[in-house]
Amino acid sequence: MNAASADQPAPRRSKPDVVDAAMSVLAENGIAGLSMRRIADELDVQVSALYWHFPNKQALLAAVSARMVTGESDAESDAPDLTATATALRDRLLAHRDGAEVVSSSLALGLLDLPARQRLVDAALAAGLTDAAAEVAADTLVHYVIGFTFHEQQRVHAAVIGAADASVDLSPARLASPDASPDDDFAAGLALIVSGIRSAAVAGR
Amino acid sequence: MNAASADQPAPRRSKPDVVDAAMSVLAENGIAGLSMRRIADELDVQVSALYWHFPNKQALLAAVSARMVTGESDAESDAPDLTATATALRDRLLAHRDGAEVVSSSLALGLLDLPARQRLVDAALAAGLTDAAAEVAADTLVHYVIGFTFHEQQRVHAAVIGAADASVDLSPARLASPDASPDDDFAAGLALIVSGIRSAAVAGR
DNA sequence: ACCTGAACACCGTTCAAGT
């Protein structure tokens, strides 16, 4: 039907095209289904073609991660705020299927720069921390945001698979306060850390 | 040499034997090299034999995780202490190659009970938090410990592979205070959270 | 009860060769 009549100049793909394809495969299949072959299929290309654009899968994943955590809102936030920046990072991760896991691995491998981290450092400095303490505070918040969101997103996946039974599916925190949502739990834990950071500012004076 | 002369009664393996084999494969090859086939080889058994003992790889990993985080020191600690319990959990994770990653996935899938979490809840209650706040505090600490250690252990791996260059290999915190070790950074972040928890105890009174 | 042997449906990565 289309083999002989095709007169197209054979469309060539760019790096951003590959990232686009990877992100749509991720959205549809999750990180477990994000294979190089599926990405290639999405682009109507052979798997080996991907290796001209990226040296390996991790590098492609790092580019996907950068897309997730980098955006317009970076310049908007005028006054640096710990809670707002941490919450915005969480929202970014939640906006993509398995976002926390993808970002976590790129970050740990040193393949990703997290813009939110610098904003957290600035906010901590503005709160009165020393340079060294501000770095520690930023890393603590980043670990908390990614850890919490990773856990939350993996649980969604586990629920779909049915791997965990109903009793385990409820986190212990939910038993203590049955009305709390993940958002509330996240905010409560975040408030704890931010409060600790404020104390450090006072103590370090 | 040994095929015809073998008179052994064909040794059968138990569940703990499989976990033993998995842990030694993990120690030698890391989580990336922890395959069902390598575990089977370690036991001198066919891969399919593993599926009589465990329904799938995740269940085996959960049993490995439980070994890592459960131990004798659980009953020893008389007075519940937030800092000591969090530090002890970190030490457990560090004691095994890729320990944080293995435990993290089992935990997120709801396949692992973390004894340290209950001890953290108890410590938070003893510090004066409400029931709901103590659960949040425990989860916050668990996320921090696992997130920090996971990041640290992945970086070790990245350094071995040589994936990250030297400039990225140094965390930003290290640039600010060049003498700080991972242990110091961990302790500093932990102190931040514990301080926040103490504030919550005062505020909730 | 515990394990073998063989298969199924996949993986990431490499590489000569084409245009």
Add this chain to the structure above:
DNA sequence: ACCTGAACACCGTTCAAGT
């Protein structure tokens, strides 16, 4: 510069069959 086609060395899981 960008991609194909084919191969290499792996995966997790299933299942009939053996003892």
